[in-house]
Amino acid sequence: MWLTSKSLRFLSNVKYSNPLAALVVLMAVAILALLPNVNAQPLPDTPTVQLESSPQWQQTLADAKGETVYFYAWGGSKPINDYLRWAAREIASRYNVRLRHVKVADISEAVSRLKAEDGSKSAIDLLWVNGENFSYLKEQRLLLGKLWSSIPNSALLATQKLPLKNDFGVPIEGFEVPWGVGQFNIIADEGLLGESEQNTVTSSIILAAAKQNPGRISYPRPPEFHGTTFLKQLLVDLSNKDKRLYSAATSQAQDDLLPLLWDYLDQLHPLSWQKGNAFPSSNTEQLSLFQQKQFVLAVSFNPNEMAKEKNEKRIPTTSQRLYFAQGAITNSHNLAIPKAAQNSAGAKVVINFLLSELAQKQKLNGSWGDPSVITPLLDEASTLPAQQELHSSWQQVIEDKWQQKYGA
16 A cells, blocks of 8 residues: 555645544644655565566566467366366466376377487476476486575475475476375275274275275376375385485385385285276276276375266265375376476466466366365365375386286
């Protein structure tokens, strides 16, 4: 708020019933009028507004006009694909930037392409990435840095309340930007996994349910990330949350801990769908089988997915949302720009829009239901008790050894 000559005249002409009050107001007005720049200067802007009005960001907007941003992202979910189509329309109308969703089954496909390009001009402008893929790209110096300081809406990130500064134990340091948060959970038939006030499960409870429902329990085939995360949740439970899971996977740690998982899966698989000889290709396929009542549970990385499915009447209203007793494995999912991207300005504009209140609200309240990562829209009611994500090295180890044992 600031004073103009018009507001000064208005205050001076107001009739006051109390002469003393009138004297105090007019003296205050006179003093404020004498202060330097008080007639022209507003209070300091927020960091977001300051960055958006900076010459650097205005130049980014100008450079981005007319660019086509090729966004390599998982394409296995209709709600997510619908959301990205909505975002593309908004971005085109607001910034004259075209967003093209290049659908991949796994983001490792894009990582392999960047590796093959070896630093030359890339066909990839934007990546949806996290975990071991981010760790590799950062280590190989294939990502553009300083994103948090160059993208205005990064100032809205809820870093005080969400674990947004590290990705699977690897410091982000401006090489990617969080745009959502995932928490592993299970959607199950009512009472399937026991009556728990806290809605928690354990590996032993899941095994008991498999014995009671032969052929109706499974998990997505690794390296699909829902399937791998299910294995990680089991390992956390079976090892009693061994602290070695949160640092690099040494040979000794693997020898000590992984047999716990393999022994468990050797018991689970014969009771599972197709007797463990086949697995759903994704959580989307698993959820579809759950909707068709062929499965009695499905896994999810979205704590709001069950509510969305109930609202759309695709699953029974009695379905339960459950999480592992040690807490739901929680991590952010992130956006990154290859260092060799041909349309990096457009990619920054896309990230900035996806972090806006409009886009984050649409993502949360629309068909996707993905939790927000910005302070103005934190929805604590939709989140679960959190369990730290394992170190990124465990992901590759688990996937590789699972493939050797069960992938044939």
